[in-house]
Amino acid sequence: MRLNDDPAAFEAFYRRHVDAVMRFVVRRVSDPHLAADLTADIFLAALDSAHTYVPGRGSELAWLYGIARNVVSAQHRKAAIEARATSRVAGRRLMDDDDLTRMEERIDAERRMRNALEAMQGLPEGERAVLELVAIDQLTVTEAAKALGIRHVTARVRLHRARRALENVASPSAVYQEGRI
């Protein structure tokens, strides 16, 4: 697939994933303007990285989420801020009032997920990354491994550890058990 070469192919790709990318973003930021910027940045980064996409090797979404993670986690870095300032595509400038309202609704809808992500803050980065993609973004373990560029077995081990660590904090399963007793 020549994502950065063929506007029609890119349009199909974009339409398949724009909703998932926006959900990915609003699970992590609660400022609607920043969410619009990051959505645009993620697709721009996908164009930059189009050469790394190999059709048939894992899902498109896993590849895109891998990029999305990098963009969102780099958002506070100076280089990212400067790149956005000079970018020809600035997400927030493309939003009108209706879009702003819809973005705020998306942000509200993902409130629980943002809280869950906060609960994972204490986990080691490697484990948290796998758990985020599997539990929050609903990727399979295989897809999460691909998104993070790690081996499948490594992802499984990290996921297992992350789950065990969370059992000791206020995880949904712990709450459920308390309710039954």
Next chain:
Amino acid sequence: MTNFEDRLLSALKDEITTRKAEDQMTTVTPVRRTRRIVGLSAAVAGVAAAATAVVALTGVTGSTAYAVSKGSDGTVDVQINSFVDPDGLESELAEAGIKSVVDYLPAGQTCKQPRGENGAADGKFAAGVSKAGGGIAFKIKKGHVPAGSTLVLAITKSEDGESAAPSTTSLQIVKGTVTPCQPTSAPAIPPADNGTGGTTDKQDNGPTVDNGTEEGKGVTDKND
């Protein structure tokens, strides 16, 4: 009806087009063969350059030569990478709600002034023209080109070809009928690439600049 997702898609598609144009521009060899033909007739030299460039630029279609995008606040961003296909740019601008007349002139020529009545909304019109790659970029803010007015863009191409930075860019707003561009000879082609010749040689561009300031309507950006 459009929304954020649609607007982002079209901005990204424009970005793909612009990037492709930029990639192509780096591979196009500037047309330099004719630039030493000085003195006989600037017009002939210009036509020859244009004819040669068409061959060199066959890969560049109208859509990669320029990009027009409209922001949600009504600002229209225009980027011209290659000074070919003025009609295509006019129709892109029309889609963005801006009536325009675009002329690309061979090196050494400008349009005879005036082109019509000053049509800027408040008598003044300012748009920053910046060099972008080998081309130019500018923004037209909402209301800058009122109904019944026309954006008049006249660009004197560089003697280095369609994809090099232009020697003169003139942007103005004209109310009502626009006089078609009557090419008139501007300064002689500078003898060499040194930027110093520009100031004196381009004195003949005076009409463009003077009319512009007098009526407070034009912006002229001169690059060497």
